[in-house]
Amino acid sequence: MKLNSLRGRLSGKNNSSDAKGQTQEDRSFFDPAPVKTVEDGKAYLRRLQKAQKQKEAEESMQSASAYGMENSYQSDAFGIYGNASMVPRVYQASGFDPYLRDVSIGDEEEDPLRTSSLPHIAWQQLEEWGLAMFMHLYCRNIRRLLAYHVKDVVEAFLENANALNECGVMADVLLRRVPSQALLCPPGQTNQMTNVSLSDMLQNLAKSPLFFSKERGVYLFEEHQSFEKYLNVGDPSSTDYSSLERQQYVLERLIMLSKDRSLDRFRWNKGSAWKGKEWTENLPTDAEILMNTFCCMMDNMLPADNERDRPFWKSYYFSKGPNRPFTPRVRSRLFLVQTVGRPPHFKALVKGAVREIVPGEENCFHAIVVYLHAVKKMKAGYLESINLHRIIEQVFDVSK
Structure with a gap:
C-alpha cells in the first residue's frame, strides 16, 4: 500500500503543486x-x-x-x-x-581554452576518435618526423651561415651572439659598410648579387630569412619575442635536439642551462620550440607570399586562447591552441569545439596527432587545397 x-505521489507532483496555487510556470x-x-x-x-x-x-x-x-x-x-x-x-x-568539456562563457578559471586538460576526459575523447590504442605509436612517429625536420633545418642553416661567412659576414652575427659587426666588405669589393646589424643585412641585401650562391642558385640572405621563423618562439605580443638573445637560445637548443632521431634530449616543461645559469621561465620550453617547428613545417607546405610569411602559423595557430564568442572564421577552421604557458599545454580547437589533450610530457605530440586526425577526418586530408596525405600517412602508419 x-x-x-x-x-x-512521485507521478502526481505537478497536481499537488497546482493545488497549492503556485503561479510560477x-x-x-x-x-x-x-x-x-x-x-x-x-x-x-x-x-x-x-x-x-x-x-x-x-x-x-x-x-x-x-x-x-x-x-x-x-x-x-x-x-x-x-x-x-x-x-x-x-x-x-x-x-x-x-560530451565535450563545457564552461560558462566568460569564466576564465574554467574556460577550457585557458586551462589544462583533465587526463581522463582527454583519454575518453581519444577513445571516441579511435586514437587511444595506438597513440604511443603515433607519438613515436611524430617525434621522428620532427627530429628529422629539425636536423634538416639545422644542417641547412649551418650551410647558409658558412656561405655567408665566406662572403665576409661574421659567424657570431649569424649565430645571434652579437648584434652587429663594425665592417662588412664582400670579396672583390672596395666599398665597406660600417656598423651593420643582421636585420639591416636581411632587409637591404636580400637580393644583392654580392651574396648570391652560384653553386646552389640562391640569394644567401633571402635564404637566411626562411630560418627566422624557426627562431621566433612564443607570444608575438611579448617584448622579447624576436630578441637576439632569445633567438640565440632557440638556435642552440635546436642544434642540441638535432643530434638524435628520437628527440631523446627533449625536456617538455623546460630547456637547457643557458650561459652558465639554470633555465628560467623567460626562455621557451622544448615543447614550445617543437610546436613552433611543426608550425614552420606546415608553413613550408602552404602557399606563402615571401620567405618570412607564415601562412599556417597566422591562420591555424593561437599562442593563447581566442576570445568568445567565436567568430565565423574560428567556427569553420581547425586550430592548435596553447592554453597554458607554464607548464606548456596545447589543445585542438576543431570548428569551435575544444578537444582536450592529455597533459604532461607527450602533450604537444598528442595535440599534433589530434590535429592531423581532424584534418584527415573533417577536411579529407586537405588544408587550403594542399594535400597533407604524405605527412598524415607518416604519422598514422603503425606498421613500421
Whole structure:
C-alpha cells in the first residue's frame, strides 16, 4: 500500500503543486531551447541537468520523510525509468557535442581554452576518435618526423651561415651572439659598410648579387630569412619575442635536439642551462620550440607570399586562447591552441569545439596527432587545397 502511495505521489507532483496555487510556470520540455551558439547550448544543457538533479533530490527527500522511509528506496528503485532525466536535446549544425568539456562563457578559471586538460576526459575523447590504442605509436612517429625536420633545418642553416661567412659576414652575427659587426666588405669589393646589424643585412641585401650562391642558385640572405621563423618562439605580443638573445637560445637548443632521431634530449616543461645559469621561465620550453617547428613545417607546405610569411602559423595557430564568442572564421577552421604557458599545454580547437589533450610530457605530440586526425577526418586530408596525405600517412602508419 505504501509503494502504490509513493508511486502516486512521485507521478502526481505537478497536481499537488497546482493545488497549492503556485503561479510560477516551468518551461515546457517541448519548447525550443533558448540558444543561439554552441557555447550557449552546452551551458543551457548543463543548467537543465543540474536543476533536474536538484529537483529529484528534493522530491525524494520529501517523499521519504513523509512515509518514514528515508533509506528504503533509491532513485532508480522503479526500474530503468526511475532515474530518467527529461532533458531536451540540443541539435546544431555547427558541431555541438554535449560530451565535450563545457564552461560558462566568460569564466576564465574554467574556460577550457585557458586551462589544462583533465587526463581522463582527454583519454575518453581519444577513445571516441579511435586514437587511444595506438597513440604511443603515433607519438613515436611524430617525434621522428620532427627530429628529422629539425636536423634538416639545422644542417641547412649551418650551410647558409658558412656561405655567408665566406662572403665576409661574421659567424657570431649569424649565430645571434652579437648584434652587429663594425665592417662588412664582400670579396672583390672596395666599398665597406660600417656598423651593420643582421636585420639591416636581411632587409637591404636580400637580393644583392654580392651574396648570391652560384653553386646552389640562391640569394644567401633571402635564404637566411626562411630560418627566422624557426627562431621566433612564443607570444608575438611579448617584448622579447624576436630578441637576439632569445633567438640565440632557440638556435642552440635546436642544434642540441638535432643530434638524435628520437628527440631523446627533449625536456617538455623546460630547456637547457643557458650561459652558465639554470633555465628560467623567460626562455621557451622544448615543447614550445617543437610546436613552433611543426608550425614552420606546415608553413613550408602552404602557399606563402615571401620567405618570412607564415601562412599556417597566422591562420591555424593561437599562442593563447581566442576570445568568445567565436567568430565565423574560428567556427569553420581547425586550430592548435596553447592554453597554458607554464607548464606548456596545447589543445585542438576543431570548428569551435575544444578537444582536450592529455597533459604532461607527450602533450604537444598528442595535440599534433589530434590535429592531423581532424584534418584527415573533417577536411579529407586537405588544408587550403594542399594535400597533407604524405605527412598524415607518416604519422598514422603503425606498421613500421
